[in-house]
Amino acid sequence: MGEPLHNIDNVIKAADIMVDDQGLHFSPRKVTVSTSGLVPQLRRYLQESNCAIAVSLNATTDEVRNWIMPINRKYKLDLLLETLREELSLKHKYKVLFEYVMLEGIND
Incomplete structure (x- = not known):
């Protein structure tokens, strides 16, 4: 599906509509955007949106993450x-979901 934060303007607009009283009226804690970690866009999302964020780590070291996820370079x-x-x-009550896919022999 691609990296949502490559389209940060529309992601923020869509999240705003989902949580707006005149929109879908979802709880911001129930709307989560997943990212591989585009730092400038992530910073903007966290500043402008109250919705949740999920970050795909998939490795605990830069060496492995560079190989699995080129954005880490x-x-x-x-x-x-x-x-x-x-x-x-x-944002004291804000929680981040960290995603980690186990790949046998690579990051397990």
Whole structure:
């Protein structure tokens, strides 16, 4: 399906419609956008949306994540996690879902 945050403007608009009283009126905690970790767009999403975020990690080291997820060559794990810490420091009840797909012999 692709990376949602490549289309950040429309993702934010769609999320806003889903949670708006005049829209679908979903709870922001029930609307989750999944990302591989485009850091600038992730930062913007966290600043502009109250909806949930899921981050696909799929590895615990940059070496493995570089191989599984090429986006990691541009936005390393440290930068990704630091961005989450910075942006969520004031959102005390906000939770991040971390996604991890186990691949036998690669990241297990």
